[in-house]
Amino acid sequence: ILNVEQSPQSLHVQEGDSTNFTCSFPSSNFYALHWYRWETAKSPEALFVMTLNGDEKKKGRISATLNTKEGYSYLYIKGSQPEDSATYLCAPNTGNQFYFGTGTSLTVIP
């Protein structure tokens, strides 16, 4: 079992603010890092899959970076909107096993 930590646990921001949160994971036996968005009453939705150290992925206002040597990934949201409110989960996988972090619950206040 991998020890995956996400911080902060929860976050409240005003609409239009930019925000970021962290996923920390053991750097050994790393294969890929996945980010998911989980909205209430829906199933988790895949955002990014990153594999290479220094990788940066972007999808609209959301982007993510990866540091495999030190074992962390940042997720950034630029100009947060109410529809961004969700729990953001990261999951490193070692081969065919995924271990989810506790998630960061984001609430964007209109």
Added chain:
Amino acid sequence: GAVVSQHPSWVICKSGTSVKIECRSLDFQATTMFWYRQFPKQSLMLMATSNEGSKATYEQGVEKDKFLINHASLTLSTLTVTSAHPEDSSFYICSARAAYSNQPQHFGDGTRLSIL
């Protein structure tokens, strides 16, 4: 694309009953399926990983005789909670992945299990 269907979405039953949850990949072949459990205010806890046609790999602390997993085809995996008790009440969610690679998982909508 990449739709995963999970049924039932909610089950309420008496203690001692066995409950089967189905997870189907509707538009792709799922080489690997995962079963997770979520306790209140906690993250998804991986219970087991199953590959089509082979025995599931259970995580430490998960009773394989209690949580029977079958992955008989590339589109269907089932989780059976045998002789369920109130402590088994939880949210169970499955996911499926197309290939052993960096492909993301695609999740079902989850099953809320309540044992009286």
